[in-house]
Amino acid sequence: MKGLLAVAWDIDGTLIDSEPLHHRALLAASTAHGVDLSGDPKDRFVGVHMNDVWTALQPLYPPSLSRERWQTAINRFYCEAASSLEPMPNARRVIETLSGLGVPQICVSNSGRAVVDANIARLGIAPFLAGAISLDDLTNGKPAPEGYLLAAQRLGVPAQAVLAVEDSGTGLAAARAAGLSTAGFVPDGGALPGADRQIRRLDELLDWFA
Template sequence: MLKALIFDMDGTLVHSDPVHLEAFAEILAPEGIVIDEELYRSSIIGHTNEAIFAALLPHLPVEEHEAYADRKEAAFRRLAQALKPLDGLLDLLDWADARGIRIALVTNAPLLNATHILDVLGITDRFAIKITIDQVARGKPDPLPYLTALERLGIAADEAIAFEDSPSGMRAAKGAGLYSFGVLTGLSAEDMRAVGADDVIETFHDRALWQLLERRIAA
């Protein structure tokens, strides 16, 4: 029986990657680092800020990595004022609400970012559970954030479906035992299937998603 839908945030609820790229580019330009699409996809998407700044600024101490991360997230919130939900998301949330299916968020983003994005999208109150990087000892690709969400929801992995757009997120969801859709806002279907996606969708209107949902609620 389907009891919950669990969503990543960036690239899943909203196509926010272009704004993140802009924020990273702005903050790292003084260091002479050019953030382009290739570097963003290979070294940033789906990674924690701790890992990102350690890789891009290995010559700096951890304290400065943290300061850069804080500045980057502040820049992102300043730039992210006009984002819209991914196509079909609101319909899916309405469908779940009407059936008593709970909604959860699992993101490597900090709480300030998650609060800002959900407010901008107008969906803050739709989420029963919100797991951010601040609340767990290890972020994705570790399955701990998803396991924490399942524990707080009081359900088993086979009673939920996850939605992810990055390799690290997909590995985390599959590591927690969840049936998982890869959302194709940044990577190809082949890329997402290669890291474990059970199926892939371009938007939340995709037929593959709704066919599975109908089967799961009929079970």
């Protein structure tokens, strides 16, 4: 891929194996408010905007539970266990290497600020980033393009020269709508339709910036 000048990273499932903890945090917060979701498929809400998760589950919760209290409870459970998270293979090395090459990088996430900060701290990548955009910074999260448009603006790079690295169709749709180049991260060897390129390992993209 030619003409690339910067990278915009998704976090959950791309840089860090966080989906199991997201699931446990949702279960714990729900149990604390009298709702047992243990029988639900673990992937029921993978890649789903938290506003949509709330809409789906709100009828099950006590009427007194607000959206804000619910999200705060989830974030608390998640952040308390963030030290147990496993980075994806080569994630930190790739980001550090790109930084050494002078490639500006930013993270774009559908998670709230507390979770984004916990993930970045666990990865140890803050010194190599130009910043991180969370759902709290946006009016509309992925699949809307707002986050990636803001990322290109903050990087000071034309959108088409920014490589978005995503592991979900939702994130890929957001990046494409914003006009970014895209790499679909499919470590299991599957496919992410619509991505400009598919990668199984994060270090594959280093060749595009060498």
